[in-house]
Amino acid sequence: MVANRDVNIVIRRGQVHAIVGENGAGKSTLMNTLYGMHRADEGTILVEGAPMTFQSPADAIAAGIGMVHQHFMLADNLTVLENVVLGAEKLHGIGDGARRKIMEISGSYGLDIEPDVLVEDLGVGDRQRVEILKVLYRGARILILDEPTAVLVPQEVDELFDNLRELKAEGLTVIFISHKLDEVLAVADEITVIRRGTTVATVHPKDVTAPQLAELMVGSELPTPETRESTVTDQVVLQVDGLTLSAPVPRGARPVDEGREPTTRRLLDDVSFTIHRGEVLGLAGVEGNGQAELVEAVMGMRPGARGSVELDGADISDWTTRRRREAGIAYVPEDRHRQGLLLEAPLWENRVLGHQTERPNVKGPWIDRAGARADSERIVRDYDVRTPGIDVLASALSGGNQQKFIVGREMSGKPKVLIAAHPTRGVDVGAQAAIWDHIRAARRNGLGVLLISADLDELIGLSDSIRAILRGRLVGEFDPAEVTPEQLGSAMTGAADRAEA
Amino acid sequence: MKTALDPRRLLIGASAPVLALLFAVAVTSVVLATAGKDVWLTWQTLLQPQDFRRALVLTINQGTYIFLSALAVAIGFRMNLFNIGVDGQYRMGAFAGAVVGGAVTLPTGIHVVVIILVSMVVSALWAGIAGLLKVTRGVSEVISTIMLNAIATSLIAYMLRRVQVPVAGSNNIGTKPIPGSGRVPGLGLVPGTPAEIYGLVFLAIAAGIAYHVLLNRTRFGFDLRATGRSSTAAVASGVDVKRMVVVAMLISGAAAGLVGMPILLGEAYSYSITFPAGLGFTGIAVALLGRNSPIGMALAALLFGYLNVAANPLQILANVSTEVVAIIQGLILLSVVVAYEVVRRYRIAAEQRRVAREVQEDPVDSDGSGPSPAEVRA
Numbered sequence: 083m084v085a086n087r088d089v090n091i092v093i094r095r096g097q098v099h100a101i102v103g104e105n106g107a108g109k110s111t112l113m114n115t116l117y118g119m120h121r122a123d124e125g126t127i128l129v130e131g132a133p134m135t136f137q138s139p140a141d142a143i144a145a146g147i148g149m150v151h152q153h154f155m156l157a158d159n160l161t162v163l164e165n166v167v168l169g170a171e172k173l174h175g176i177g178d179g180a181r182r183k184i185m186e187i188s189g190s191y192g193l194d195i196e197p198d199v200l201v202e203d204l205g206v207g208d209r210q211r212v213e214i215l216k217v218l219y220r221g222a223r224i225l226i227l228d229e230p231t232a233v234l235v236p237q238e239v240d241e242l243f244d245n246l247r248e249l250k251a252e253g254l255t256v257i258f259i260s261h262k263l264d265e266v267l268a269v270a271d272e273i274t275v276i277r278r279g280t281t282v283a284t285v286h287p288k289d290v291t292a293p294q295l296a297e298l299m300v301g302s303e304l305p306t307p308e309t310r311e312s313t314v315t316d317q318v319v320l321q322v323d324g325l326t327l328s329a330p331v332p333r334g335a336r337p338v339d340e341g342r343e344p345t346t347r348r349l350l351d352d353v354s355f356t357i358h359r360g361e362v363l364g365l366a367g368v369e370g371n372g373q374a375e376l377v378e379a380v381m382g383m384r385p386g387a388r389g390s391v392e393l394d395g396a397d398i399s400d401w402t403t404r405r406r407r408e409a410g411i412a413y414v415p416e417d418r419h420r421q422g423l424l425l426e427a428p429l430w431e432n433r434v435l436g437h438q439t440e441r442p443n444v445k446g447p448w449i450d451r452a453g454a455r456a457d458s459e460r461i462v463r464d465y466d467v468r469t470p471g472i473d474v475l476a477s478a479l480s481g482g483n484q485q486k487f488i489v490g491r492e493m494s495g496k497p498k499v500l501i502a503a504h505p506t507r508g509v510d511v512g513a514q515a516a517i518w519d520h521i522r523a524a525r526r527n528g529l530g531v532l533l534i535s536a537d538l539d540e541l542i543g544l545s546d547s548i549r550a551i552l553r554g555r556l557v558g559e560f561d562p563a564e565v566t567p568e569q570l571g572s573a574m575t576g577a578a579d580r581a582e583a
Numbered sequence: 584m585k586t587a588l589d590p591r592r593l594l595i596g597a598s599a600p601v602l603a604l605l606f607a608v609a610v611t612s613v614v615l616a617t618a619g620k621d622v623w624l625t626w627q628t629l630l631q632p633q634d635f636r637r638a639l640v641l642t643i644n645q646g647t648y649i650f651l652s653a654l655a656v657a658i659g660f661r662m663n664l665f666n667i668g669v670d671g672q673y674r675m676g677a678f679a680g681a682v683v684g685g686a687v688t689l690p691t692g693i694h695v696v697v698i699i700l701v702s703m704v705v706s707a708l709w710a711g712i713a714g715l716l717k718v719t720r721g722v723s724e725v726i727s728t729i730m731l732n733a734i735a736t737s738l739i740a741y742m743l744r745r746v747q748v749p750v751a752g753s754n755n756i757g758t759k760p761i762p763g764s765g766r767v768p769g770l771g772l773v774p775g776t777p778a779e780i781y782g783l784v785f786l787a788i789a790a791g792i793a794y795h796v797l798l799n800r801t802r803f804g805f806d807l808r809a810t811g812r813s814s815t816a817a818v819a820s821g822v823d824v825k826r827m828v829v830v831a832m833l834i835s836g837a838a839a840g841l842v843g844m845p846i847l848l849g850e851a852y853s854y855s856i857t858f859p860a861g862l863g864f865t866g867i868a869v870a871l872l873g874r875n876s877p878i879g880m881a882l883a884a885l886l887f888g889y890l891n892v893a894a895n896p897l898q899i900l901a902n903v904s905t906e907v908v909a910i911i912q913g914l915i916l917l918s919v920v921v922a923y924e925v926v927r928r929y930r931i932a933a934e935q936r937r938v939a940r941e942v943q944e945d946p947v948d949s950d951g952s953g954p955s956p957a958e959v960r961a
Contacts, residue, residue, distance in 0.1 A: 383818055404821030413819065421819040424812045426931070434805055436820035444802050451800075470941040478934040 089125070089281050091274050093224075098246055098256045100270035102263065103299055109259050109276055113226050116257075117149045118142035129224070148222025150213045152229045158202035165201055166216050173219070187218050192248045205575075206368060207238035211245065224255045231265055232536070235368060235571035243269045263292040263299075275299055299511075313360035314546050318395075319530040320357040320380075320499045325350050325389035327375050327554075349375040350387070351554040357499065357530040362521070364545030364562065365534045366570045372554035373534045374416055377503050380532070381413055382406045394498060408439055412497035414488055414505050416534070418481075422488045425477035429469060430458040432476050433491055440495055461490035466516055482509040489517050493524055500524065503534040518544060538567040550574050595930065599922035600872065600883075607914035614910060615903065624901045629893045629908075638892050640778040645888030647787045647845050650881055652866025654794050655838035657875040659724075661798060662811040662831045668713055668728025669839040670863025671735030676706030677843025678739050678758070681854035682746055684847075685759030694765035695848060699786075702847075703840035709735065710836025714829040724832070732863075743856065750855055757855025767848040781845040790841060791877040807831055839863070868916045874923065887912060 089112055093099045103109045115122050118136030127134045129145050136142045139149070156165050166184055167176045174180040181197050188195040193211045201209065210230060217225055227246075231239045246256055246269055260266050266273055267287045274284045275298040283298050290298075327350040350372050357363045367373050379387040382403040390399045398406055407413065413436065415421035423432050433454050434443040442453030458472040465486045469479055476484060489505060502521070506514040521544065525531060535541045541548055541562070548560040550573035558573040608626075615622045632638035652669055659666035680702035689697060713731060716722040747756040769779025798804035810817040810827050818824055842862055843854075851858060869887055873880030894908035 381819070402821065402823060403818065404823070407821050415819055420813065420815040422816065424809055424816055426812055427808075431805070435809060435816060438802050438805055438809075438820065438822075447801050447803065449800055449802060449805055470938055474938055475931065475934055477931055478938040480939070 089276070089279075091281060091284070093255060093257060094272070095130075095255050096250055096253045097271040098250055098258055098269055100258045100260060100266040100273045101276060102260055102266050102273060102295065103276035110228060111279070112276065113149065113228055113257070113259060116142070117147060117226060143220050143222065146221060146223040147226065148217030148220060148224070149226040150210070150217055150228065150230060152232055154209050154213055156201045156209055156212060159200070161198050161200055162195060162204075162212050162215075163197035165212060166197070166219050170220050173221075183219065184215065187215055191218065191245065191252060193245060205238075207234055207241055210234070210238075210242065214245065214249075218254075222254075224257065225249065226257045226259070228259050230258070231260060231262060235575050236538075236568050237571055237575065239265065263295050267292060267295070312546060313526050313528075315359040315361075315528070317359040318356055319359050319393070320532070321390075321392040322356075322380065323354045323390045323392075325353040325376070325379055325387060325391070327379055327384055327387045329386075348554050350379060353389070353551075353554070353556055355549060355556065357532060359528045359530055360525055361546045362525055362531040362533050362544050364541040364548040365532065365551055366538065366541055366548055366560075366574055367534075367551035368574050369536060371551050371574075373503065373551060375554070376551070377413075377416070377501055377532075377534065380501060381411065404439065407436060410496070410498035412492035412500045414485075414492050414500065414502040416503035416507075418484055418488055423476045423484060426475055428473045429462075429476055429479070429487065430455045430472040432487065433458040433461065433472075436491065437495065457494065461487060461494070465490035465520070466513070482513040485509050486513055486517065489520060493520060497524075497529065500529055500531045502531060504536060505533070506535075506537070506540060538570055541570070542567070595926060599926045600919055603915055603919035603922050606918040607911050610914050611907065611911050615907065620903050621901060625897065625903050625907065628897055628901045628903075629890070632893050633896065634776065636773050636776040637778045638889070640773050640776060640780055641892045642885060642889040643784060644781050644845065645891055646881070646885040647781050647784045648842050648862060649865050649869055649887055650787050650884035651790060651838065651845075652842045652862045653869035653873060653880040653884055654790055654866075654877075655835050655842065656863070656866045656870040657873075657880060658794070658798075658807075658831060658835040658838055660811070660870055660875050662807050662827065663814070664811075664828065664831055664835070665725045666710065666713070666728055666832065666835045666839075667725055667867065668710060668731045668863070669835070669842065669866050670861060671728070671732035672706040672709045672836045672839035673702075673842035673863060674739055674858070674860060675709045675735050676702035676704075676840035677847050677858065678742070678854045679705040680840075680844070681758040681761065681847055682742075684761040684765045685853065688762065689764060691764040694762075695767055698761065698765055698848065699841070699844055702844060703837040706840030707833045707836035710832045710839065711829060714832030717832075718825040718828050736860075739854075740856075743854070750853070755855050755857055757851075757853040757858075760853045761848070765848065766852060767845075769849055781849040783845040783849055786841065786844065790838065791881060794838075795877045842866070868912060871916060872919050 091099075091101070101109055101112070111120075114120055116127065116136075118139045118141050121136070127136070129147070134141075134145055136145070142149075157168070160168070163181055163184060164176075167174070167180045174183045184195065184197045187193065188197075193215055195208070195211055195215055201212065204212065214225065214227075230242060234242060243265075246258070249256055250271075258266070258270060267290075270287055272284060273287060273290070273295065275282050275295065277299060285295070285298075326348065329347055329349050353372075353376060355363060365373060365376070375384060378384045380391055382398075382401055382405075390397060392398065393406070393409055393411065396409070398409065401409070419425060424435055427435075430451075431454075434449065437443050442450055442457050444450055445453070455472060461467065462469060462472060467479070467483045467487045467490070469483060476487075479487070485505070485508070489502075492500065500521070505521070506517050509517065518540075521529075521531060521533075531544075533541065533544055542565060543562070545562045548562050548565060548570070549556045550558045550560070550570060552574060560570065560573070612622045612626075615625055652673065655669045655672070656666055680698040683701045684694065684698040687694070687697070709731060710728075713722075713724045713727040716727045717724050743756065743758070746758055748759050749755075750757050767782035770782055770784075771777075772780050796804075798808060806817065806822045806827060809820060810822055810824055810831075814824055817827075843858070846859060847854065865887060869880055869883045872883035872886075890908045890911060894905040897903045897905050897907065
């Protein structure tokens with residue numbers, strides 16, 4: 083497989099250079115090559131004119147290249163200082179020398195970091211700045227940021243961009259990977275577009291508009307998740323009342339002298355909502371605020387959950403996951419590899435997964451191979467799953483095609499409710515539009531949907547109403563026709579509360 | 584399981600055990616040479632049994648119970664349960680079967696069925712203890728089954744003292760012999776030798792077929808395999824994983840109850856202190872070698888059975904300890920486990936490449952995959 087070919091990029095010192103492309107276009111592969119995580123088969127990398135070969139990230143770091151990954155790599159139970167010096171103890175020691183250095187870096191780039199705070203007490207934006215500081219501490223002059231805004235709310239994005247401008251002003255170079263075009267246009271000095279693993283153009287942000295950039299990226303117009311005509315009925319299909327879930331706080335997770343020592347922590351706190359036939363209820367929230375727990379509680383996978391869940395008027399609070407699924411709750415899980423697929427099983431066996439008791443997969447106690455296979459073929463056809471056949475292992479498909487298959491499977495058998503967690507995450511633009519169309523079509527036919535997404539445009543575009551979740555509580559109700567991403571962002575982070583503090 | 588019989592796939596699949604076998608032969612030869620033994624003579628003795636027909640019968644007999652043991656282990660493996668306790672389970676079952684079989688008088692046939700059922704139930708219950716401990720107290724089945732093996736040994740020794748009768752013509756002790764109505768006659772299928780094949784060889788074949796059908800054709804088997812492949816996905820699909828653990832252990836134990844039956848009902852007729860032990864561990868090796876497939880395990884069981892049989896004259900003819908066979912078996916296992924993993928990874932990568940090529944898609948980039956070890960250094 084060739085993930086990248088004929089990539090030509092010139093990045094100037096003291097600039098923010100954006101690299102844009104769809105999911106799967108090869109951005110991450112390219113950056114991993116620059117960062118020494120794998121080697122290119124052909125071609126050269128020149129840093130300040132000198133050719134480089136990187137055997138490992140250590141070589142890249144030595145050459146002044148640092149990478150901030152999309153998923154933070156910080157130890158929650160250590161302080162900022164400890165996280166920063168971890169693995170770089172030789173540079174400035176682990177004591178006051180390191181602390182001084184951290185303060186110096188933080189001061190000169192406006193990162194606003196306190197070295198002795200525990201990482202677990204930091205917000206997402208702060209953690210990202212710690213990651214940036216880690217890289218600067220190791221002497222990087224070129225920073226690669228892999229989709230840094232994916233985990234941030236709009237306000238935090240603005241803060242990040244301010245930081246990037248500071249870095250630039252100090253003569254550092256930033257490579258900024260993204261597929262969000264407005265952000266790229268706002269912050270970049272130059273933009274390189276990658277499509278199908280190769281560079282297609284390098285442009286200046288003042289010369290292009292977002293739609294033009296999008297066309298370069300996908301070679302066609304961007305789809306939108308708009309759905310304005312309402313199909314909401316007054317028949318309640320899913321009613322959740324007072325759903326509460328507690329988890330014990332691990333001993334030692336908090337310093338003893340802090341005074342607050344709760345033995346349990348509420349993952350879900352009195353969550354109530356109603357979904358009608360034909361309604362899409364969107365749930366906005368920063369990851370880790372109880373979305374995953376809510377979904378699993380509704381699916382019956384969280385034994386400790388209290389409160390009631392009613393499906394079509396029947397109290398299903400005590401039902402097993404299987405019974406809930408049989409009763410018509412479909413489930414597109416957040417993590418398709420962990421919960422949605424048997425990766426080392428052929429595709430057609432994955433058709434059976436989650437529907438082990440339903441036709442056409444089974445006849446009595448027997449697996450109906452012919453039925454399951456025929457229906458797998460149907461899903462592959464109707465949902466445009468790109469695969470040479472239904473006997474290939476699920477792991478062989480690209481993420482987008484795996485997701486299309488899962489959505490197709492869950493839409494089978496006329497579900498009453500669909501619980502969709504990030505249904506288009508990691509899916510390319512074309513597949514995204516197809517998944518949206520399928521959800522919209524099912525909604526017209528009376529499907530009730532609980533939609534959880536980190537993509538605020540998707541939430542606003544698909545939902546009939548939006549709730550925000552913060553620390554396990556539903557904190558606001560919004561009309562998608564009027565709400566802006568900024569308003570949602572405030573609700574998701576509790577910005578209003580914070581302003582008072 | 585694979586419906587498409589792709590010759591390339593078969594070739595790759597077969598290459599691992601064959602390479603492992605060659606590797607084991609090579610290393611064993613080095614060991615023999617280092618010990619100053621006659622390498623050539625050793626292999627000659629192993630590969631050319633003096634009485635071929637007799638060796639064939641004995642190989643099939645050994646293969647029968649080794650195969651049953653492997654089946655019991657494989658049921659656990661398919662669910663990611665490491666049932667090391669097959670050894671204790673089959674001995675508990677066989678002992679209980681022998682006691683009951685010697686104590687009752689029943690019509691021919693029914694007597695046999697009763698003994699087998701008693702053995703299966705007792706073995707299943709013994710295995711069920713480990714299953715219950717795992718789901719209620721979170722005790723790893725590896726630990727509990729190892730301990731249950733030790734407890735079984737002591738418990739059987741204790742109970743044997745209570746029911747013992749002297750075995751005629753020796754100072755061995757055992758349970759009261761099972762009368763004729765509870766015995767399964769041998770089959771003189773191989774002409775030219777007085778040795779007979781266990782009648783219960785058909786039980787082993789039936790068990791192999793039942794195993795295949797249960798796991799691959801039924802809903803229950805699907806749930807079991809799904810749990811083994813990904814317990815998180817199984818939970819999300821509605822499988823009650825705790826119940827599944829207990830049920831799988833019970834079935835694995837019930838299969839273990841069959842292991843002692845060919846010997847008990849076809850040869851020994853009583854459970855004495857010389858009743859073979861350790862077959863559960865051979866079963867683990869054979870299940871690994873046969874990759875949990877009924878055909879693979881049958882071939883592996885016959886191979887291990889043959890090695891055991893052919894080892895007997897080594898001491899006399901080649902002045903080599905019969906334990907050299909244990910070295911060979913161990914090496915086969917060690918290398919085959921490595922080889923299977925290599926082949927498995929190669930296969931997954933090859934399939935990904937093939938699919939990417941055939942669908943002519945955009946290259947998959949590494950978005951969404953977990954951090955690689957290399958990233959942690961940054």
